[in-house]
Amino acid sequence: MAILIGNDTRLLVQGLTGREGSFHGLRNKKYGTNLVAGVTPGKGGSDVEGVPIFDTVREATTATGANTSMVFVPPPVAADAILESHDAGIEVIIAITEGIPAMDMARTVTHLRRGQRAAALIGPNCPGVISPGKANVGIIPGEVCTEGPVGLVSRSGTLTYQIVYELTQEGIGQSTCVGVGGDPIPGSDFIDVLERFEKDDLTKLVVLVGEIGGDAEERAAAWVKENMRTPVVAYIAGFTAPPGKRMGHAGAIVSGSQGTAAAKKEALEAAGIRVATNPTEVSAIVGELL
């Protein structure tokens, strides 16, 4: 199986005619992802290396049966692009774009989560999703991944590659690797993705990669304890990070957490989750548990 993307993925890229969109879209296609369409308003009827371009997502889905969208458009129009995909019935939206204003995402994510039809939004500001051997949507380097039983979910980009690489080096493959992104209001958080891994037949163990700030790791820890049978191994970056500047005091009141790496580690361990001290140790623990 794998989660979010796989052999059934029919990918459209919003912004396929752009420089980055075409580079990564075609790279994903080369990996084996079924890239069926691109959307660029006004460029409908043209193509990018044989991939047809449409003016609207609705036209693209109608014509090609696209069910997954990768958003590669500039920040000022990215929320609009996500909403367009959702409105057109796309099931999985993976937004790579970095720098979308939080207000735009607050509105967008609220709309997506409240709708009668839920679409999974991954990102924005994320490296994407890869189900090794099946499909790659985003910028995760496919060559460091290999097929196998470990699911991975991470707030970070390159750190994800590092950990996947370590797993692969040890001969441990991955079912799906998901970068949820580091924005204040992500489309999906750890829990949303863990829920999918828990239901996935292929996934026998999940690696959770967190970092300082917010309380997503603490909430995930509580959720795992309550709901998950699949074992989870965690890694948290940022023990040595400089304390973030913050102004005002409201934030800490809200989460009730200081957001430090130590606090996260403690919460995870209290939920029975082993926490590795460096990326290399992740693969060691995973190897031990599998």
Next chain:
Amino acid sequence: MAILIGNDTRLLVQGLTGREGSFHGLRNKKYGTNLVAGVTPGKGGSDVEGVPIFDTVREATTATGANTSMVFVPPPVAADAILESHDAGIEVIIAITEGIPAMDMARTVTHLRRGQRAAALIGPNCPGVISPGKANVGIIPGEVCTEGPVGLVSRSGTLTYQIVYELTQEGIGQSTCVGVGGDPIPGSDFIDVLERFEKDDLTKLVVLVGEIGGDAEERAAAWVKENMRTPVVAYIAGFTAPPGKRMGHAGAIVSGSQGTAAAKKEALEAAGIRVATNPTEVSAIVGELL
């Protein structure tokens, strides 16, 4: 059982300190409805004939366990009142207020229907709901009703009383009578209420009272045909009504219906629903079918 309101109803009235709010609220109480609270911002701590008043709905629900709200505040603040009840966890909101701008209701109804927690909104601009012998929330005269097996749902006010009266005269009691109101964007339409009646043990037959305009009756007819085992009898008012003025042509394109009484009758009969030609005939047909 009955639907929406009954012996478990714990009613709060938003606007209980107002002239109409207190008149009808206390009348409902006298009927036997469990009136537990009133809400009027700034008058918290006072009471209306022993019923405690709170500043906010949240305070009222916390203190009294109110689960149903009747909205009797003026149109400019009515949408806000509905949203407040929903936000505070009220399960059934019955809005009597007439003259709420459609834009306010469009936003409010969208919010209520999209929320994770669905609240049933009846109205606005409606006579309310009565489950005879159990509870009366609104302005339907309780004395014309009697307990029994017939559910009634209507877009109209006094016409509802007329039909209920005819039923009662014939010795046919009612499980619940629901006035959904005649506004462009009602909180609940026929289908929402029919769905509840279909699941209700007490209700053995449903009377649907429609009128010209819109296509709610046509949609209800289609829904009944597909989903309902409980028999339905209908009455439509407005065969002799003057054709409503309308400007622009978009409306007719949207519904694909002319909204005439004849068109509605036809749609209902095509769905196997008997349509009475006058209110008296309703009770005759119901008597026959029961």
Next chain:
Amino acid sequence: MDLFEYQGKELLRKYGVPVPEGRVASTPEEAVAAARKLGGRVVVKAQVLIGGRGKAGGIKVARSPEEAGEVTDQILGMDVRGHTVKRVLVERAGDITDEYYCSFLVDRSERQFLGIMSAEGGVDIEEVAANDPEKITRVHIDPLLGISQFHARELVFGADIDRDARKEAIAILPKLYDAFVSLDASLVEVNPLVLTGEGRVMALDAKVSVDDSAGYRHPIFDELKTVHEVPEQERLAKEKGLTFIKLDGDVGIIGNGAGLVMSTLDVVKAAGGDPANFLDVGGGAGADVLSSALEVITSNSEVNSVLINIFGGITRGDLVAEGIIDALGRLEIKVPIVVRLDGTNAEQGRKMLADAPHEMLVTAATMLEGAEKAVELAGKGGE
């Protein structure tokens, strides 16, 4: 409330929707002055709250101010499907390359807003919908989310609007939507939206309907209303808080609640009668309202009998009786008044009526009986 074209356009302009330059005129002299100010060719358009003015000769081009005066003279006073023309809109004429249709309205079924667009503009859109439904693009808009750029793109690309007009059309749609929402409109319809010879896109016509319930937050509604003329009887009724619509029969109808009144019309018709009007006294009407209602109804000389059908909820039967008794004493009523009274305090009301007998007062036990009596009595009166 439906707005006249010139009112709708003035409002749309405020929201940044391009409309032709124009001035309203209610005399040929004003039209001449308007045409002179505008310069060049102008179009003179009858201002009526009904469609079909073009076919009726209510739209004419004038090449000079003098000609504008002449055609205005022809158009003013013209009857368009029952509506008398009191004003014209004098607009600068322009080259039109293409015509489209677009509108925003409330979709009651979906409880959402709906945008509609078609490349087939300037024609009867209902016909297009019936004959070429695929030529009409509909896009639902969530009222909380509001319009996004993609909605505008779906409408414009979906309707296959000419390439030259796309960019401006995509820019105009959110402004139209903004007007729709901000004005508390139930409909904003632009037919046609045109592409001009200069490559501009603008609203050549505008049908705007606004929600009277929202009048409290739009002081301008009252101002717009001043030019709306309603028949004297209807105006009078409205002043008294009554909803009144004149019909062609001879049985006057008074009831409480629109549904019950409509049902009353139906049973009168079924009994072989012809209703003279629709009159709803509304909820909680007092004695004065009933009395006024009777006054309005009986001022119609075609009425041969009156049926009062009241089912009290908020409305109290005793007050209804009081109003009827007051009217019978106050007015010289020459037609039979059939009264059927049930609901709140009905018994008390019926007793009051029994205690104040009047030769024109007839009571009925049920709605059907009331209808039959009123029809019978009207027949006699008519003979």
Next chain:
Amino acid sequence: MDLFEYQGKELLRKYGVPVPEGRVASTPEEAVAAARKLGGRVVVKAQVLIGGRGKAGGIKVARSPEEAGEVTDQILGMDVRGHTVKRVLVERAGDITDEYYCSFLVDRSERQFLGIMSAEGGVDIEEVAANDPEKITRVHIDPLLGISQFHARELVFGADIDRDARKEAIAILPKLYDAFVSLDASLVEVNPLVLTGEGRVMALDAKVSVDDSAGYRHPIFDELKTVHEVPEQERLAKEKGLTFIKLDGDVGIIGNGAGLVMSTLDVVKAAGGDPANFLDVGGGAGADVLSSALEVITSNSEVNSVLINIFGGITRGDLVAEGIIDALGRLEIKVPIVVRLDGTNAEQGRKMLADAPHEMLVTAATMLEGAEKAVELAGKGGE
């Protein structure tokens, strides 16, 4: 970007939030002029982007323009927890009857907005939250629905704000929310919101943080930014597109991606070293960026070794190598540079480095090995 109090207040004023009249001053003379303009007693407040200025003596009352100048002279240049005071806000002083707390912010967990209010204002709200959590009222606001009157009422009644202040507080909250949303803020915090002797409610302090990502639609952000001073090294890094934070150790760190850089700091620390900085070259960095990064790092004389830890995704290993080689040629680098390179085009990059040997260049096969080597070399350099 965090805004200075005076900037935040100016913005809030535009959204109708009452704030005391005041002027910013960066010299005692300006403060005297400001106090003279305002008249009467004034408060002189240090403008720093950190809390605790009150305890540090950064807020003083002055009864005359001359006194305002004197206290300004004392406050300017003052150090508040590492921040040097460059400006003061001179405000008209008023009687304060009571102090409250309120804020709007993004609640990441709930993906909603959150309003917070407390009758315990003017104090450390975190302490109130810890000791008297029931004294803090929180109300979630759906980003699509926005603030309704009831949200404001729930906050004000919930926090049990004095009866005298309720009405104005309920009116001010939607304005604060409006500012929060319209300014693309991540936080608007008013502590204290005060009730004055005259019965007015106003914002006596304001902490506003805005979202840099939304700068493209707020030209004013650039203007606000001009008074923000950042350390020279950080400013230089930012100009080159690097995220740089100085730390106190001696092992310079360069990596791509915040998570990987943080992880690198951790492993260096675990290996017994002390990172000299956090430096993220971001995604897709080219040769010039890498070269600049090395320049920034090595300009810190405390650095005894550098660890470059790159895992290529968008970033290409060959370009990283090119940048390193360029820097080694261009700059006089006197500390060992440990390079660990994996991912996209890493092999090619490693080969390029092998082909361009340099006495200061050391390669590592893994991240851990890199950290160990860098720490070891720094230790040697330090001796």
